[in-house]
Each structure stands twice: as C-alpha cells, then as structure tokens.
Amino acid sequence: MGLELYLDLLSQPCRAVYIFAKKNGIPFELRAVELLKGHASKEFFQVNSLQRVPALKDGDFILTESTAILIYLSCKCQTADHWYPADLQARAHIHEYLGWHADCIRGTFGVPLWIRVLAPLIGTQVPEEKVDRNRTAMDRALQQLEDKFLGDMAFLVGQQVTLADLMALEELIQPVAVGYDVFEGRQRLAAWRGRVEAFLGAKLCQEAHGLILTILAQEAKKTLPVPPPEAYLGMLRHISRIP
Amino acid sequence: MGLELYLDLLSQPCRAVYIFAKKNGIPFELRAVELLKGQHLSDAFAQVNPLKKVPALKDGDFTLTESVAILLYLTRKYEVPDHWYPQDLQARARVDEYLAWQHTTLRRNCLRALWHKVMLPVFLGEPVSPQMLAATLAELDETLQLLEDQFLQNKAFLAGPHISLADLVAVTELMHPVGAGCQIFEGRPKLAAWQQRVVAAVGEELFREAHEVILKARDSPPADPIIKQKLMPGVLAMIR
Numbered sequence: 001m002g003l004e005l006y007l008d009l010l011s012q013p014c015r016a017v018y019i020f021a022k023k024n025g026i027p028f029e030l031r032a033v034e035l036l037k038g039h040a041s042k043e044f045f046q047v048n049s050l051q052r053v054p055a056l057k058d059g060d061f062i063l064t065e066s067t068a069i070l071i072y073l074s075c076k077c078q079t080a081d082h083w084y085p086a087d088l089q090a091r092a093h094i095h096e097y098l099g100w101h102a103d104c105i106r107g108t109f110g111v112p113l114w115i116r117v118l119a120p121l122i123g124t125q126v127p128e129e130k131v132d133r134n135r136t137a138m139d140r141a142l143q144q145l146e147d148k149f150l151g152d153m154a155f156l157v158g159q160q161v162t163l164a165d166l167m168a169l170e171e172l173i174q175p176v177a178v179g180y181d182v183f184e185g186r187q188r189l190a191a192w193r194g195r196v197e198a199f200l201g202a203k204l205c206q207e208a209h210g211l212i213l214t215i216l217a218q219e220a221k222k223t224l225p226v227p228p229p230e231a232y233l234g235m236l237r238h239i240s241r242i243p
Numbered sequence: 244m245g246l247e248l249y250l251d252l253l254s255q256p257c258r259a260v261y262i263f264a265k266k267n268g269i270p271f272e273l274r275a276v277e278l279l280k281g282q283h284l285s286d287a288f289a290q291v292n293p294l295k296k297v298p299a300l301k302d303g304d305f306t307l308t309e310s311v312a313i314l315l316y317l318t319r320k321y322e323v324p325d326h327w328y329p330q331d332l333q334a335r336a337r338v339d340e341y342l343a344w345q346h347t348t349l350r351r352n353c354l355r356a357l358w359h360k361v362m363l364p365v366f367l368g369e370p371v372s373p374q375m376l377a378a379t380l381a382e383l384d385e386t387l388q389l390l391e392d393q394f395l396q397n398k399a400f401l402a403g404p405h406i407s408l409a410d411l412v413a414v415t416e417l418m419h420p421v422g423a424g425c426q427i428f429e430g431r432p433k434l435a436a437w438q439q440r441v442v443a444a445v446g447e448e449l450f451r452e453a454h455e456v457i458l459k460a461r462d463s464p465p466a467d468p469i470i471k472q473k474l475m476p477g478v479l480a481m482i483r
Binding site: 061063064065066067068071072075076088089091092093095096098099100102103106107133144147148243 | 293294305307308309310311312313315316319320332333335336337339340342343344346347483
C-alpha cells in the first residue's frame with residue numbers, strides 16, 4: 001500500500017495538503033473523510049484516534065498536522081526548493097509565518113462557515129457577539145498578513161510560492177465560500193491570491209475548491225449531509241469554544 | 244553585534260528558546276523585555292518586532308519572531324546534536340507534528356490557566372468567576388490527557404527515545420500552570436516521570452534558572468493603573 005491521505009476538502013488544511021500533493025505529482029490514495037457525517041468510519045478511527053484531518057499514512061507510519069505533513073512530503077518527495085527552501089533564513093521565514101498563522105489565522109477564518117452553515121445545520125446559532133469578535137479578529141489578521149508578511153513582495157515570505165502561501169490561501173477561501181469576501185478592498189491580497197492561483201493552475205484550483213465554493217448552493221438545495229446525533233456534542237462544544 | 248535574543252522568562256516560548264540556547268552553548272546577548280512593565284509595547288521594541296511579541300531574535304540584519312521558527316533557526320545554524328530535530332524524516336515529522344499541534348492546545352490552555360488563576364486577579368486586579376476558572380482548568384486537564392495519550396504514550400520522550408524540541412516546548416508550557424499553583428502532575432505518574440527525564444536531560448540548574456520568574460508569578464505585586472490600562476487589551480486578546 002502506497003501513500004494514503006485522509007482528507008475532507010471542506011477543511012482548509014486538507015486542501016493545502018491535497019493541492020501540494022497534486023501540484024507536485026505525488027502519487028497517493030485519497031481516503032475521503034466526510035466531517036459532516038461525523039467520522040463514522042472505524043477504519044479512520046484506527047488511523048487517527050485524534051479523529052482529525054488531514055492525516056497521512058505511509059506504510060505503518062501515521063502522521064497528523066498539515067504543517068508536519070507538508071514538510072514530510074516536501075522532503076520525502078524532494079519537491080522543488082521554492083516550496084520549503086533549504087536556505088536558512090528563507091526557511092526560518094516560513095516557520096515564522098506558520099507560527100503566526102497558528103495563532104491568528106487558524107481557528108479564526110474557519111468561524112464564518114460555522115456561523116453561516118454548520119451551526120444552523122444542527123439547529124443552533126453562533127451568538128452575535130462572537131460573530132462581531134470574529135470579524136474584528138479577521139480584519140486585524142488580514143491587515144497584519146498584508147503589512148508584515150506580504151508587504152510588497154510577490155508571495156508571503158519571498159518572491160516565490162511556498163508552503164506558507166498554500167496554508168494562507170486555503171484559510172482565506174473559507175470565509176469567501178460563505179459570502180464574506182476577505183479580498184474585497186484589499187488589493188494587495190487580492191493580487192497575491194491571483195498569483196498563487198495562477199501558479200497552481202485553474203484546473204487544480206477548481207478541483208480543490210469546488211466543494212467548499214459550492215457549500216451555500218448545497219445548503220440551499222438541502223443536499224448537505226445532516227450530521228448524525230453523535231456528532232452534535234462535538235459540534236456544540238466547538239461552537240461554545242469560539243471566542 | 245552577535246546574536247541577540249529578546250526574551251522575558253515569564254513567557255513560555257521565551258523559556259524554551261533560553262534553555263535551548265544555553266544548553267547548546269550558543270553565544271547570545273540577552274535583551275530583557277519586561278512584559279509586566281509593558282516594555283514589549285514600546286516604540287524601541289516595535290523596531291525589533293512590530294507585532295510587539297517575545298521572543299524575538301536578531302542576527303546581524305536578520306530579525307526573526309515566533310519561538311518555533313527561532314528554535315529551528317538556531318538548530319540548523321549552530322548544528323546542535325541530532326536528537327533535538329532529527330535528520331531522520333519520520334523522527335523529525337513526529338517533532339513537527341507536536342510543534343504544530345501545541346499552538347492552539349497546550350500552549351493556549353496553559354496560558355489561560357496562568358492568567359485566569361493568578362495573573363488576572365493578582366496582577367491586574369480583575370476577578371475571574373469560579374465557573375470561568377473551572378472551565379479553563381477542565382480544558383487544561385483534557386489537553387494534558389491528550390498529551391499523555393496521543394504524544395507521550397509509552398515512549399521516553401514525546402517524539403521518541405530521546406529529548407527533542409517537542410519536549411522542551413511542552414515542558415516549558417507546563418510550568419505555566421505549575422507557576423499558577425496547579426498540581427498538574429498529581430495523578431499523572433507517566434507525565435511526572437517524563438517531566439523528570441526532561442529536566443534531567445536539560446540539566447536541573449539550567450531548568451531552575453529558566454523557571455525562577457514563572458515560579459514567583461503568584462507573588463507579582465499589583466500593576467499600577469497606567470500599566471494595567473496599557474496591558475489589558477493585549478492580555479484579553481492573548482487569552483481569548
């Protein structure tokens with residue numbers, strides 16, 4: 001059995017891993033995980049008792065955390081240097097971005113999907129004050145993203161696409177998918193998005209973004225899976241932990 | 244000017260960087276940034292890090308923030324022993340996995356435990372409801388269980404048989420609730436044994452030195468009103 005990637009393309013870090021593997025022609029078996037169906041698969045539980053995606057299985061070796069997976073794949077498959085440069089300072093800048101991303105982007109940019117789709121799906125609502133705080137947090141993060149990381153460079157940590165750009169792009173797409181266009185009024189970021197997507201190619205972007213970008217349409221047609229009752233507790237807890 | 248490290252040992256990530264540099268004999272100038280005096284908010288420090296956070300590193304013209312980035316930079320530049328961040332792909336991936344996981348889990352919960360239990364009421368004079376504190380400590384408890392079950396399991400150290408960056412980052416984080424008076428090792432013999440192994444590997448004296456400040460957190464004199472006003476927005480954002 002070769003490389004297996006357990007992914008749900010509704011998830012931002014899953015898309016980053018998917019895009020990276022596809023763009024670099026890394027052969028893998030896609031094991032689709034449907035978060036909305038509540039991780040019912042026993043097979044998945046055996047792979048990842050943390051019940052989190054993305055997860056990688058390479059023979060007996062199991063790995064979680066998108067950052068770790070991306071770095072592992074880039075080294076194992078010896079992808080082009082620009083993704084994760086060997087240069088000491090360039091690589092340090094990627095880790096600097098990923099550290100800040102973990103605090104300021106991750107968690108924050110996933111909230112709009114919960115507000116607009118996932119909470120209503122289980123018959124509840126994210127309180128208004130959390131919605132407001134989330135908007136403020138996103139605005140602040142976007143400003144820092146533009147000023148500190150992008151500046152007047154082509155990409156987030158330099159003049160070429162890196163793992164940082166993939167991780168960031170997929171997070172920013174999430175609110176866009178539910179009608180909150182984070183790129184509106186932010187020309188530098190919008191231009192950066194264009195460059196990243198041009199580099200990845202329209203076909204790969206469509207493939208990776210198709211599911212999340214049609215989430216509202218699916219909701220309207222009532223074709224979204226209804227989470228099973230066992231999933232409710234976890235989802236309610238997630239909502240209560242939104243700052 | 245050689246390597247400069249901008250640190251306050253009150254901060255968990257600063258302690259990890261400090262211990263790592265000292266343990267590996269990496270020469271540096273310590274630039275103290277006193278968080279409780281609001282020094283991280285100064286214009287001078289903004290020149291070093293516009294995001295106003297510690298730790299920060301300056302190596303000639305090169306500036307770097309974010310503790311994991313700093314630890315990895317020092318690892319590579321100073322060619323420290325392999326066990327800190329192994330060359331072996333899978334062993335290294337285990338370290339990366341922990342370093343990625345800890346941001347929003349252990350780090351966040353240890354920070355909230357310290358601030359909800361001690362720093363908000365004692366230093367900032369802001370009472371924290373018993374329910375809030377109980378919820379925070381319950382979350383910390385859950386995270387400690389995950390640390391034991393998912394990462395440590397039956398290994399000597401978090402990522403394998405030898406101490407790595409993962410252990411250093413984890414142990415310095417756990418000292419936050421310890422400094423707050425939480426008995427986190429009670430009823431957790433596996434975790435307690437791991438902590439002792441890490442302290443032994445780092446060296447007891449260095450470990451003690453790095454943790455003098457946090458272990459006195461409960462004795463922090465109350466902040467004066469001007470400082471309190473300056474610090475509050477940052478504190479609230481930090482422990483969200």
